[in-house]
Amino acid sequence: MRNILIIAAGELLRFFRMRSILLIMFGLPLLLILILGTALSGVFQDSEEGYQLEVVKVTVLNGDEGVFNEMILEFLNLPELQPYMLVEHVDSRDELFEQYESGEIDYGVVIPVDFSESVLSGGLTGWELIEGDSNEKNIVVRTIFETFLSQVNEMQARVLVLGSEEVERLFNQDLNLQFEFSSYVEIGSLHKNKSSTSAMQYYAASMLVMFLLFSGMSAAISLSEEKESNTLFRLRSLPLHPNTIILGKLIGVGAFSILQAILIILFSTFVYGVDWGDNYLTVFYVIVLTIVSAASIGILLYSFLKSSKSISAVYQAIIFVMTFLSGGMVPSLGEFLNSLGKFTINYWSSNTLLRLMIESDSTFILNNMLVIVSISLVLALLAGFVYWKVGYHE
Amino acid sequence: MSFIQCENVVKRYDDLISVDHLSLSINKYEIFGLLGPNGAGKSTAIKMICGLLKADQGQIFVGGVSVKTNSIEVKKSLGLVPQEIAIYENLSARENVKFFGKLYGLRGEELNSKVDLALEFVGLTERKNEKPIKFSGGMKRRLNIACAIVHQPKLIIMDEPTVGIDPQSRNHILESVRKLNEMGSTIIYTSHYMEEIESICTKVGIIDSGRLIALGTVEELIDQNKMEDKITLIVDFVPNEMVFELEIHPKIKNVSVNDQTIQVYLNSSETYLQDILFILSKHDVKVHTLKREDPNLESLFLSLTGRSLRD
Numbered sequence: 001m002r003n004i005l006i007i008a009a010g011e012l013l014r015f016f017r018m019r020s021i022l023l024i025m026f027g028l029p030l031l032l033i034l035i036l037g038t039a040l041s042g043v044f045q046d047s048e049e050g051y052q053l054e055v056v057k058v059t060v061l062n063g064d065e066g067v068f069n070e071m072i073l074e075f076l077n078l079p080e081l082q083p084y085m086l087v088e089h090v091d092s093r094d095e096l097f098e099q100y101e102s103g104e105i106d107y108g109v110v111i112p113v114d115f116s117e118s119v120l121s122g123g124l125t126g127w128e129l130i131e132g133d134s135n136e137k138n139i140v141v142r143t144i145f146e147t148f149l150s151q152v153n154e155m156q157a158r159v160l161v162l163g164s165e166e167v168e169r170l171f172n173q174d175l176n177l178q179f180e181f182s183s184y185v186e187i188g189s190l191h192k193n194k195s196s197t198s199a200m201q202y203y204a205a206s207m208l209v210m211f212l213l214f215s216g217m218s219a220a221i222s223l224s225e226e227k228e229s230n231t232l233f234r235l236r237s238l239p240l241h242p243n244t245i246i247l248g249k250l251i252g253v254g255a256f257s258i259l260q261a262i263l264i265i266l267f268s269t270f271v272y273g274v275d276w277g278d279n280y281l282t283v284f285y286v287i288v289l290t291i292v293s294a295a296s297i298g299i300l301l302y303s304f305l306k307s308s309k310s311i312s313a314v315y316q317a318i319i320f321v322m323t324f325l326s327g328g329m330v331p332s333l334g335e336f337l338n339s340l341g342k343f344t345i346n347y348w349s350s351n352t353l354l355r356l357m358i359e360s361d362s363t364f365i366l367n368n369m370l371v372i373v374s375i376s377l378v379l380a381l382l383a384g385f386v387y388w389k390v391g392y393h394e
Numbered sequence: 395m396s397f398i399q400c401e402n403v404v405k406r407y408d409d410l411i412s413v414d415h416l417s418l419s420i421n422k423y424e425i426f427g428l429l430g431p432n433g434a435g436k437s438t439a440i441k442m443i444c445g446l447l448k449a450d451q452g453q454i455f456v457g458g459v460s461v462k463t464n465s466i467e468v469k470k471s472l473g474l475v476p477q478e479i480a481i482y483e484n485l486s487a488r489e490n491v492k493f494f495g496k497l498y499g500l501r502g503e504e505l506n507s508k509v510d511l512a513l514e515f516v517g518l519t520e521r522k523n524e525k526p527i528k529f530s531g532g533m534k535r536r537l538n539i540a541c542a543i544v545h546q547p548k549l550i551i552m553d554e555p556t557v558g559i560d561p562q563s564r565n566h567i568l569e570s571v572r573k574l575n576e577m578g579s580t581i582i583y584t585s586h587y588m589e590e591i592e593s594i595c596t597k598v599g600i601i602d603s604g605r606l607i608a609l610g611t612v613e614e615l616i617d618q619n620k621m622e623d624k625i626t627l628i629v630d631f632v633p634n635e636m637v638f639e640l641e642i643h644p645k646i647k648n649v650s651v652n653d654q655t656i657q658v659y660l661n662s663s664e665t666y667l668q669d670i671l672f673i674l675s676k677h678d679v680k681v682h683t684l685k686r687e688d689p690n691l692e693s694l695f696l697s698l699t700g701r702s703l704r705d
């Protein structure tokens with residue numbers, strides 16, 4: 001254990017000796033947050049008043065006529081939601097898509113005909129959310145609807161436990177099942193300070209994730225540089241247990257990444273006024289899991305590529321593509337590219353960070369965390385397996 | 395049992411036998427030289443002794459401990475100076491030595507004093523706070539050594555520690571090998587320079603194509619093998635007929651020509667030197683310089699393999 005820490009400390013010391021790395025890892029993200037956050041704040045904010053978010057035009061096709069119908073309508077007309085979305089109803093899919101295609105609306109929702117029934121019978125169901133071009137608006141509306149649906153889910157859980165008649169009875173009596181709508185309004189916290197804060201928030205999250213991925217890359221490069229400088233050979237001639245070297249190096253890289261994250265978060269909070277929410281523990285988990293994924297990709301690349309140069313080229317390409325697809329550079333890429341974004345680490349990590357900032361309902365955060373844990377677990381296992389096969393020697 | 399014992403050690407890479415049934419024993423306090431041309435299998439043998447590479451066959455013991463089953467124990471009392479320079483370029487010389495010293499289990503006062511001792515030993519005290527990026531090849535080689543001796547190991551293995559450096563650094567290194575030995579370390583020293591091996595080693599093994607072809611002290615090796623003498627002649631011109639006549643002489647083993655330099659290997663030059671001079675005068679060749687060399691490891695290698703060490 002002592003030796004692992006010695007190697008980790010050595011790793012950190014060498015990181016801090018490389019001025020260029022320090023500048024890139026600590027300075028560049030802060031600069032990029034500032035540049036993207038101010039230059040692209042127009043993408044987020046068109047309104048003249050500055051801090052007012054533009055109202056999102058939402059069109060709803062509501063096929064449901066079951067017990068939930070009334071509640072849905074009531075929800076859609078909640079006064080608290082009026083500043084955020086303007087709801088219009090249509091009667092057919094064609095109509096909805098016509099409006100969507102012509103750009104008249106920002107967002108479309110289709111509520112299935114058998115929605116209430118499915119909920120009550122414990123079946124799988126959901127709303128079809130048709131996202132528009134603006135990432136910002138999508139986040140607002142998605143958060144609102146997903147919060148609503150999560151409460152429906154909760155109710156469905158009760159159905160499964162209590163039986164549908166019981167719930168229907170309770171529901172009709174209006175007992176204790178009033179929805180807690182206050183959380184939708186929390187969306188406003190994204191915009192409480194300045195006009196550009198929301199863009200800042202957005203880029204603070206996506207740049208943090210991007211640079212955590214870069215730190216994972218530095219793990220891969222450090223592994224192969226250790227090999228290229230023959231110091232790996234020397235390390236292997238020392239009385240160390242087999243996995244000491246790799247563990248030490250990974251811990252060193254992890255510590256470096258966490259320092260980087262802390263610096264970005266503190267600096268963006270105090271200088272740029274970014275609000276990271278108050279769930280620090282979960283933010284920390286997201287960061288650690290992102291680092292785990294990044295380092296795992298690093299190990300995989302290290303195992304398949306020969307030189308540190310090719311590793312850094314390939315890894316950089318991967319990071320840029322992932323960051324781009326996840327909307328980390330330009331928020332709206334159109335539907336197709338945005339949907340590809342869901343296959344990236346960046347999407348899940350920065351989306352979760354954004355949700356933590358706006359203090360979304362814990363159900364989504366939990367769902368997102370589940371995805372993040374799975375991604376990092378799969379990558380870590382894969383990396384562990386490949387490492388076990390390929391090993392780490394000169 | 396000797397301090398180091400190799401028994402029938404074999405290492406193959408696909409079709410190539412890199413180390414071929416190597417059996418060898420080295421006593422404590424010896425400076426053992428492993429001499430052989432590039433690709434002979436020296437580094438491969440060393441890696442197996444250090445437990446960095448698994449032998450396909452055979453056994454190795456260091457201080458009675460099997461390398462195969464207990465390599466960590468073996469590594470504790472061992473310092474390896476790798477053939478390739480293995481240091482961190484962006485840590486200072488002292489930080490390099492200290493880092494490896496810590497991993498050898500040194501700490502506190504002992505760590506600091508041994509680090510300084512190692513740096514002094516290789517003559518880097520004055521530049522200990524500089525980064526090796528600025529160092530010459532010789533200084534890097536010396537730092538490479540310091541990192542391996544910081545824990546004052548019982549066994550020091552140096553794999554071609556003088557490749558590509560200036561004569562001054564080379565002498566410094568050879569001198570420090572002797573000193574380390576006097577201070578109680580057993581040393582294995584590999585090289586393809588026979589001068590180095592001859593000047594410092596108490597025992598020599600000659601290796602070629604993975605096989606140990608000779609083993610003993612320098613004197614023993616030369617005596618045992620009834621070595622040929624080598625005569626070097628510098629002449630004004632070299633007619634082919636003359637070379638032919640030299641080659642067919644029954645007592646002459648080998649003739650090699652390079653410009654105006656002729657090298658002749660033969661048994662007992664005292665007796666046959668006249669024959670050579672006679673052949674030369676027959677072809678009207680004038681001799682500018684004539685030099686007779688005592689047999690050495692180079693000529694031994696040549697007589698054993700028919701090739702020169704440096705090829």
Ligand SMILES: Nc1ncnc2c1ncn2[C@@H]1O[C@H](COP(=O)(O)OP(=O)(O)O)[C@@H](O)[C@H]1O
Pocket residue numbers: 407410411412430431432433434435436437438439
């Ligand atoms: N990892 C390897 N893979 C394949 N062949 C190798 C490897 N390492 C060494 N060899 C071969 O084994 C032989 C001995 O190499 P080596 O021990 O490095 O020689 P030396 O140190 O005496 O110059 C050479 O022919 C070399 O090409």
Ligand SMILES: [Mg+2]
Pocket residue numbers: 436437438477553554
């Ligand atoms: Mg070698």
